[in-house]
Every structure is written in C-alpha cells, then in structure tokens.
Amino acid sequence: MNFTKTITLLLASFCFITNAAAQNDSILIKKIFDQELLNGQCFQDLTDLTTKIGGRLSGSPEAAAAVVWGKKVMESIHPDTVYLQECMVPHWVRGEKEFAEVFRAVGNSRRREDMNICALGGSVATPDSGITAEVVEVYSWDELKKLGKEGVQGKIVFYNHPFDPTKIETFQGYGGAVDQRSKGASEGARYGAIATICRSMTPNHDDYPHTGAMHYNDSLPKVPSCAMSTNDADKLSEYLKSDKHLKFHFKMSCKTLPDEKSYNVVGEMRGTEHPEEIIVFGGHLDSWELGKGAHDDGAGVVQCIEVLRLFKALGIKPKRTIRAVLFMNEENGLRGGKKYAELALKNKEHHIVALETDRGGFVPRGFGFDFKPDMMAKVLAWKPLFVPYGFDEFIPGGGGSDISPLIDQGVPQMELLPDSQRYFDIHHAITDNISNVNKRELELGAAGIAGIIYMISQYGL
C-alpha cells in the first residue's frame, strides 16, 4: 500500500470513528465480545462434535452424524430457517491402519525398523502383501525429471522437500511443499515409480503422519501414496545416505467406494431491510479422520453457529440476510461448496460477501479481504472497532475453499485470519483434537466474525 492510500484510509477511519454511528457500533461490538467471553457456547459445541462424533470424512457414518448434529444445534438457536442442501460426496475409506518398515544394511547385517506412515486421501491400496522396493529420494520436480525412468522405474519415490520453517505465515510454508502431496503419486508414476512417500506437511519434527488429499492424473498409472512423519522422513533420508539399496515395505488397504448422499447445513436470519442481500459465512463440517477435526474445521463450524447464537442472544436483527453454512466435503472434493454456488445461481440469489473460517481456532489476528478498493476502504474504516480485540490485521487477500465457487458469480471473498504458528502442528494429524484448542482463542474468533458480519449487515458493502 502506498503512502497516499494509507493517509486516505486513515482519514476515512478517523472520520468514521468520531461519528455517533461508530460509537454505537463500538458499544454493540463490545457487547458481542463480552457476551461471547462470558457465555460463549462454541467451545462446548466443539467438545461435543469432536468427542461424541469425532473425525468425519465425507461419506462416513460420522459425517452423516455431524450433519444431524449441526442441524440440531442450529435449530436449538431458532434462527429464521435451518435447512439442508443435498449433494453427492466421494467416499474414500482408510481401511486397516497402515504398516511400514525399512530394512537397511548395518555392517554385514540387515536391520528392520517400523516407520510412521498413513495413506494419503484418495490413494489406492497396495496389494494385500504390500509393496517392497528400493527408495529414491527427491527434493524437487527437476530432480525427479533428471532421474527419469532410469532412476525411478520400479522404485518408490520419496518426496522430502521440507516445509520451510522460515516462512512466518505458516500457510506459505505449506504452499511451498504441498504439491509433493497432491500430485506426487502421478508425477512419480510418470517415470515408472510403483509407489510414493511424501514428507508430512508440517514445519515440525514430530512422529505423526499428516494426511491430506492427493489427486491422480487419469492418464497415468495409479500408484499407492502415503505420508510419512517428519522424524521418520529425516531417518529415512539419513539411512539412504549409507545404504542406497535399502528396502522399504508398506501396506495400505484404503479404497474409494461409490459416492454417498450428504448435505450442507444452512442456518439463516432474514434481513429486516434488504433481505435479498445475502451475507454468507461458513466453515466445513467434514474432516480427516486420523484426528477429530477440532481445528480443521470444527472450529470454523462452531464459530459460524455461534454467530447466529450471538445475534439471537443480543437481539440483533440484521438489516441484510445472514447465513451460516456448514459445508460438506471441503477436504476431498469440495462438493458442498460447489453445490452451494450452483443453488445460489439457480435461485438467483444476490450474495454481497462470503466469509470463510478454516484456518483453525487460534487467537485471531485479523481478517483477509479479496475486495475491490472502494469496499476495502469501507472495511478499513471499521478496523479501529476491532483493534481493541486483537484484530490488528485488515489485509488484502482472503477467501477459502468452500466459498471459492462463488467467485465466478462475482461474490467478494474474505476470511478470518487466526495466528498461524500452531496450525500445522496438528493439521490433518492425530493431534487435531479438542485438547489442542483454547477456549478463549476460539471465542475471540467467533466474536470477531459476529462483529464484522454485524457491520456488513448494517451498512452493506
């Protein structure tokens, strides 16, 4: 942002903050935060969702239970309407717990060691007897290409490019490594690999494999693909230095079943003055099943439900329609998000903004906006209302997978920005459970979303 712009926006902020409306808004927003910090129920909701239902991958009985749960909780709040949006979702199952071991030469003998792996979501299984082969480690696509068929044929490709810990915003580290997970299997298969291993997507050194979606290129053979804990990836890399011909053996019994019927869950309060202007905010109800989907994205789900609860508790009647959506199938298909956009188009709905909360229930730092300059100026003028609650960042850029299908309809996108430092500790791993969620941090996020949704519902964009 240049200096003139900064001054303009500062002026806008100061003009806004000094008028009476802003004072009333400031009072209302304090009421929202006070209500949440004194009587917030989202942490209890998240405890219920994660301990009574648990991990809930699309198509699973747990995902179906989560739909029933979400609808019931929303109904208990009594917004104007609660309804489901049907969609068909992929149904991939992990099967038995995966097994992996490495055999390496130590002096004149061979040593065997277990390794921590898990199937990547969408992977095919190994044969019942597993796969046993040599391993070739690569750090980049260039390196893979240079190895070519000669270096890769019949082997297991081991993608070990690390998640860069020096990126302060950890999603940047993730972005710089995750293509190994998403397309590694097919890129390996292109050169004759019979399976692939991917270093887990975390900047940490831990013992947990972190799962996540991978995609096959239909024109190439489908080979089994797994994630390996970072500690074991470091070990495997070390072992390869002294024994290039070590043998890796692993077994996975995952498979893709026929699509299942599932649902988005929607709760809505109609606007009193401009009901046709819709403000949608959501998180996703499905989750990976190694953990309990607490931060990803149970946190977003309960925060969105809490916004409705806060509006009701404080007697706020929005001028524009507000709609909380618990999207289905963000993790491995986005069918819920696509269905939502499809129905919005079909029903000729006018969405003025879409907000996503899918970066964990950590302490909020602000919001990210993919807005045009005039709209950005408007929300920047509101920033002083949120700074007292730790929302220091109102920054360009923002959105989320579930709401991204609305981009084609020109719907401005925004998202909650929690602090990102801890997110990839637990992302898609067994550690994503309620004991790693902090009640106050979760509540501050919920109150912040309620606050910004209130402002948009009052003043439009």
Place this chain on the structure above:
Amino acid sequence: MNFTKTITLLLASFCFITNAAAQNDSILIKKIFDQELLNGQCFQDLTDLTTKIGGRLSGSPEAAAAVVWGKKVMESIHPDTVYLQECMVPHWVRGEKEFAEVFRAVGNSRRREDMNICALGGSVATPDSGITAEVVEVYSWDELKKLGKEGVQGKIVFYNHPFDPTKIETFQGYGGAVDQRSKGASEGARYGAIATICRSMTPNHDDYPHTGAMHYNDSLPKVPSCAMSTNDADKLSEYLKSDKHLKFHFKMSCKTLPDEKSYNVVGEMRGTEHPEEIIVFGGHLDSWELGKGAHDDGAGVVQCIEVLRLFKALGIKPKRTIRAVLFMNEENGLRGGKKYAELALKNKEHHIVALETDRGGFVPRGFGFDFKPDMMAKVLAWKPLFVPYGFDEFIPGGGGSDISPLIDQGVPQMELLPDSQRYFDIHHAITDNISNVNKRELELGAAGIAGIIYMISQYGL
C-alpha cells in the same frame, strides 16, 4: 495517539524504511529470524531447564541448580564475559501437599468433599491439626469492611471476586483481581479472620490451584492463606448459598526458613564503539514450584540466552554493550532485580535501556515501551522492520518487575509483548510445563528480542 502524531510517525517510518541502512537492517533481521527458526536452541534449553531441574523457587536446591545451569549454558556460547551477582533471597517452602475439605448439610446429613487448594507463597502454616471454621464469602474490600468484626471474627474469609474474562488483554483481568491474593490475608485478619481462601487467578474454570505471592501487614496477625481452584471456588460459593454454616477444614505446613545465598547470572558482549552504553535484557530464573516454570519465566530466560547465541552465530558485534541477565527471586522478593540496580549504581554504569521478557513464551504481538516521545518516535520508525514477523504492536507502556529497580536511575523500560490469551491458563499452576510451550512461538519471541536489541545496539536511543 492523535492524528498529527500518527502522520509524523508514519513519515518517520517511511523515511527510515527507504534508506540503505534500513535495507541492511531488514536483511540482518531476516537473518536473525531465519537462523532462529532453522537452528534455534532455546526450546531445547527450556526443555532441559524444566525437565532436568523443574520448578525452582528462590532458596531451593533447584534454584541453585538453575544458577549453575544458566552459567554453564551462557559460557558455552562464549560471550565476552559470564558472571554471577550474589544476593540473599527469601526461602519459603511449601512442605507437604496441602489438604482441604468441606462439610456441608445436605438434607439431614452432612456431606464431605475434598477441595483443591495450595498455600500462597509466603503464608504461614496452619496448626498441625489444621484449621476448621465457617466460611464467609466476599467479593470486594467494601463488602469485607461492611461485614466487619461481627461478620468475620473467627471465620475463614473467602475472596471470590472473579478474574474478568472480558478483558481482552488478560493481564488487565489479573490486575483487577490479584489484590485479593496479595493482601487478602492481612485484610481478613484486620477483622478477626483466622484464615483466608483466594479464588485462583485465572479467567478459566479449571481444577488447579494457582499459587503466587502474598504479603503480610506486620501490624496485623499472620493467618494462613491459600488459593483454591476456580471450579472448587464456584462449588464452595454454591454450597454457601444453601448452607451458610458449612465447615471448611484445611491443613498447610509451609514455612519461611532463613534467607539463602543466591545469584543473578549475567552474560555480556562488550560494545565495539560505545562499550559504556549498556543495553540490559532479562527474564527471571526462579519460578513457583507447583509447575516447572516453563512460561513463567523459563521462556524469558532461554530467550535472553538465545539473543547472545544469535549474535555469536551471526557474527554480530554490537556497537554498544549488550547484557543478558537471568534474575533471581522475581516471584517472592525481587532481590535479584534490586541487587542488579544497586550494583549498576555503585559501579556508575550507564544503562540506555532495560528490556524484560516475563509474559510467557507465546506468539509475540509486539513490544511495549515506557519511553519519552523522542525515543518512542525512534523505535516507531523501526516498527516496519518487525511487522513482517507478526510484531504489529509497538505501544506505550512496558517494563517488568526485575528491571523496575532501574527506574530510579532513569533507565527507559521496555518489554516483549506475547499474546496474552493462554498465559493465565498456566500461570503459577501445575500446568506451567514444557508441553504447554510451542517451539515456534518461543523462537519468534527470542528472534524479536534479538532484532530490537540489535537495532538499539547499532543506533542507540
């Protein structure tokens, strides 16, 4: 801050950031953060301190071991000098684990229940047989005064004014409740109370008593004083509603032994251009002993050590003298901080600034400064160098207990401001251990301190 000031400071920032020095500084600060996030050792240091030594209250063998440990770790980094500053410290011991129970009428019978308490630091013991008495609950000093001798004599005063969870900056909630802990015993004794109970200093509902210092007014009888977990405080309050004459019984065997000899640990790198200008930064080595003193203040200790390590690793030779101090006895006496200031005066040292890190090893949000306007303008011009690392707040107000004795010598005070949301989850409780510290968050704080100390060492104030 008013608008004109904001513009002036923004201009200062922009002027600074566009010149070549600032570009070099920006590169150097990135080097500091990269070095820390790739090769940081402070988390390992904290693991060692908290698991090999553990909680380390002044005067205890653990505190003595921590001095040896701190000196050894500092020496391993090879700054110019490492030395100890001797001081005498209080030696209070908890004795056996405290016991408490409540007896209340339920229908025609009496029900007994255990309660979670701990002695407050500095309290006298109960008689060997414990104390048994009725309880009178109060929420304010006014209420206590109104009850007077008639309402209090021979009873146990139960201070139950809650830590306000609506204060976003949790230290404000603490500040609004902690006088119950620090002076509750003597204020109760003033009206004839034979003991006092204090609701634990946390906004949470948990089962852990949170200890902390209390002080007796020497002109009043010294009565035993304990902290009670917030869950049990809620229960006790509820029980009192139906049975005003319930009996509370508790037993504590804590005592104060003669003062012990102890030390501050100091590590110093002499300035190359202005060695006489001293920049001191510190945390405190002692801790309460219910937990392991991980966040309070092992985090601050290892961050200060890490600053020296970072300077050495990157070959930074400070123009002004930098000095890391591991202060002894912050928790219950401040003898180390007082000794440091006394020696600074005696040795005619010129301190240009003192920084404290004693708010936990959580994700940093910025720095607080108790600076005059010209100095504040100078550091605000540096803020853009730190914003990329999440240091969004360069705000007025800052300091710390250990460095506060230097105020009389006119030394400007500042402190690291980590996010405060989780601090009182663990403060002075059994939960203050390494498993509640996040490696990246701790490292970001260490790198931030190193960065600001670097800037001050280069440019003065």
